[in-house]
Amino acid sequence: MWLSNLTVRNCRIIKEATLSLSPDINFIYGSNGSGKSSLLEAISILSIGRSFRTSRIAEVIRYEEEALLSTSIVSSEHFDNKRVGIEKSTSKTLIRVNKQNIQSQSELSKILPISIIHPLSHELITGGSLKRRRFIDWLAFYKYPEFHHQWKLYQTLLKQRNAALKDPKLYYAIEHLTYELCKLQKPIHTYRQQALEKLKQTIEESIPSFLIEQSPQLTLKTGLPNDIGLDTDSLVSYYNNKLGYEKIRGRTLQGVHCSDIVINLNGMPAVSSASRGQSKLLSLLLHIAQNITITQQGIIAIDDLAAEIDASNYKKLIDFIPSLNRQVIITSTHKPAVLPNNPAYSMFHVEHGEVTVE
Ligand SMILES: Nc1ncnc2c1ncn2[C@@H]1O[C@H](COP(=O)(O)OP(=O)(O)O)[C@@H](O)[C@H]1O
Ligand SMILES: [Mg+2]
Known part of the structure; x- marks a missing residue:
């Protein structure tokens, strides 16, 4: 094409x-x-x-x-x-x-x-988690048609839940919104995880070692504490425990909207240890791998x-x-x-x- x-x-x-x-x-x-x-x-x-x-x-x-x-x-x-x-x-x-x-x-x-690599693309390595979520979501969007639908629904629910957390008149809606939001955590995380596995496979198979001297280790974090199960019941009770705090802050503090990909080079987090040149090359190769995987x-x-x-x-x-x-x-x-x-x-x-x- x-x-x-x-x-x-x-x-x-x-x-x-x-x-x-x-x-x-x-x-x-x-x-x-x-x-x-x-x-x-x-x-x-x-x-x-x-x-x-x-x-x-x-x-x-x-x-x-x-x-x-x-x-x-x-x-x-x-x-x-x-x-x-x-x-x-x-x-x-x-x-x-x-x-x-x-x-x-x-x-x-x-x-x-189309994957576009530009002078700010290295923010994939050095910038905030939003860039890395967008990167993996872009891959999941192409690979799994259902992902896009769930992701859009999640964004809508998140906005509504945040609005409800801010306004006592809307507190009645929180229970239902929490339940619906919890149902989506696992499928969204699973699609991202599968997309990441495919990306890793591409890096291994298609990016020659003369370009990528140190293979990056990529790990997806859910956006929730590691010890919380992603089944709906466990999540609902976790959110309920945090509800008082969330009302004070006026927003949903955890969930797959806070997910991140940890990128390590030689066991060290690239975000803090990679040089600018390394970040640029790594970002370039990850974007190429993304396009090949799509x-x-x-x-x-x-x-x-x-x-x-x-x-x-x-x-x-x-x-x-x-x-x-x-x-x-x-x-x-x-x-x-x-x-x-x-x-x-x-x-x-x-x-x-x-x-x-x-
Ligand atoms: N909205 C605009 N309308 C017309 N010219 C613009 C606009 N925005 C930026 N420019 C001009 O476009 C040029 C930027 O082009 P750009 O594609 O960034 O150049 P290059 O990538 O070749 O360095 C600059 O000269 C800038 O002044
Ligand atoms: Mg330019």
Whole structure:
């Protein structure tokens, strides 16, 4: 599966750009501020409905324009070409697949499993637990259709329970909401756990040891104390014991919404012991492993690759990328000196938001 004809309109510095992308490797180079990240933001919006740099769409829409547009033809060996597109203004979103309006972004995400690696991706290692939950949830979303439904329901119940904990007039609703929330803890944790096992298997089988000198140890924490069983009855009595405290704090303090993945390198937590370079490389490899685990047919985009890793790993990665058998899009500030042996790549140059093919 690959993006074959990407059109971007009114996305930051890009007024209009069309790229006939290669199904293999694509290099996009241009000086700082030329519009490379903007192009990847347009791809990100197509896949997940938001930029990887900001959740505020107003920042991404080109100054003085109403809406941005990102469309592409999605080609695959397994289905006929699909034309997909998203138009976003500050007040509305229009999503289309083959000229049909689509209501939910997740339908478009399913068609476009794109992993974008960018200069802040190393926060997967060094940042807060939210990034790691999103990372594993993204995997579970693709692997287990039921997970998405349960996760959305959990978010709704959590909001309602938090509102009830804050307001004595709503205390009557807590018992029911607690019960419903407890029922979802185990399935959500189990799907995440299964997704993590699949990721670990990919790391072992598909990420060569010359790239990952120290294999990370990944452990999923539930978001609840270790000694609490995840069956509904045990959880309900645990929550009931904590209820007084939760009312004071006005929110649900524990549960799978607080879950985390502990990432260790050589038995030490990477969050505190990995160097910046190690974190960047590890995050890059975890995102690649994530994409491989999701599908044989994914797309990987790497923003400013040369800034992510040192020269020797850069060369190793470029040699490794063709074996991924998927579309890869790489941006850099300079025309890449190291190119893959496989000649099936395309080269684009961006300058002041204008894209030319070389
Ligand atoms: N909403 C916007 N409208 C128009 N231009 C913008 C907007 N937001 C940022 N820019 C400009 O876009 C450029 C950023 O492009 P970017 O894609 O980040 O460049 P690169 O990744 O090539 O360094 C900057 O010159 C910035 O001033
Ligand atoms: Mg950039």
